[in-house]
Amino acid sequence: MKRRVHTAGPEDVATLGRLLRLLAEELGATLGAGEPAGGDRLGAFLAAEVTSPERCFLLAREEGRPVGLCGLRFTPCLWTLRSAAEVQELVVTADRRRRGCATALLEAAAAEAARRRCSHLWVLTESWNTDARAFYRRVGLKEKTSSYFEWALSQGGAGPPPALICPCP
Numbered sequence: 001m002k003r004r005v006h007t008a009g010p011e012d013v014a015t016l017g018r019l020l021r022l023l024a025e026e027l028g029a030t031l032g033a034g035e036p037a038g039g040d041r042l043g044a045f046l047a048a049e050v051t052s053p054e055r056c057f058l059l060a061r062e063e064g065r066p067v068g069l070c071g072l073r074f075t076p077c078l079w080t081l082r083s084a085a086e087v088q089e090l091v092v093t094a095d096r097r098r099r100g101c102a103t104a105l106l107e108a109a110a111a112e113a114a115r116r117r118c119s120h121l122w123v124l125t126e127s128w129n130t131d132a133r134a135f136y137r138r139v140g141l142k143e144k145t146s147s148y149f150e151w152a153l154s155q156g157g158a159g160p161p162p163a164l165i166c167p168c169p
């Protein structure tokens with residue numbers, strides 16, 4: 001089986017979309033949730049992302065078929081005064097798992113992060129995602145305690161939570 005990992009370009013937007021939908025399904029999420037229906041908002045969004053200097057999408061192909069995706073975002077890190085690489089998306093198609101595909105993607109991600117002189121590579125994953133956590137541990141990422149808090153900002157909807165509204169004197 002011949003595997004190739006390469007950086008995705010604008011011509012790969014449809015493939016990225018397919019793999020991201022698969023990832024969303026796996027995580028029980030919906031891509032573009034809350035956005036008005038119609039049009040190809042995901043395609044347009046990805047077309048901008050794939051050419052962003054802060055982004056890098058790595059695609060794994062086996063016998064030419066796209067079977068895995070690793071999406072990176074590079075952000076400045078004040079603690080190290082260098083860039084840091086966040087793995088924002090990682091998925092391998094169900095029929096190609098446990099064959100080293102995600103490992104190859106993470107190796108390519110680490111090489112890209114090193115090329116950009118990043119101080120570290122990091123990832124957030126859900127506590128219930130035991131498969132992903134086993135994988136990250138196995139490839140050598142250090143498991144640090146982390147929590148994730150979110151505040152949904154609806155379009156023209158509700159304001160900040162009451163605790164954040166200062167009463168006028």
Ligand SMILES: CC(C)(COP(=O)(O)OP(=O)(O)OC[C@H]1O[C@@H](n2cnc3c(N)ncnc32)[C@H](O)[C@@H]1OP(=O)(O)O)[C@@H](O)C(=O)NCCC(=O)NCCS
Pocket residue numbers: 023026089090091092093096097098099100101102103104123124125126129130131132134135136138139
């Ligand atoms: C997590 C995921 C990317 C791993 O992809 P993969 O190509 O199967 O991973 P690899 O074959 O490179 O695995 C390397 C090692 O990691 C560990 N590992 C991988 N998947 C595992 C699982 N489901 N359970 C336990 N250990 C696992 C194993 O030690 C494995 O080596 P082995 O097969 O020789 O035992 C894949 O299961 C996936 O796409 N899951 C759904 C999407 C997802 O949860 N993404 C992460 C979001 S943060």
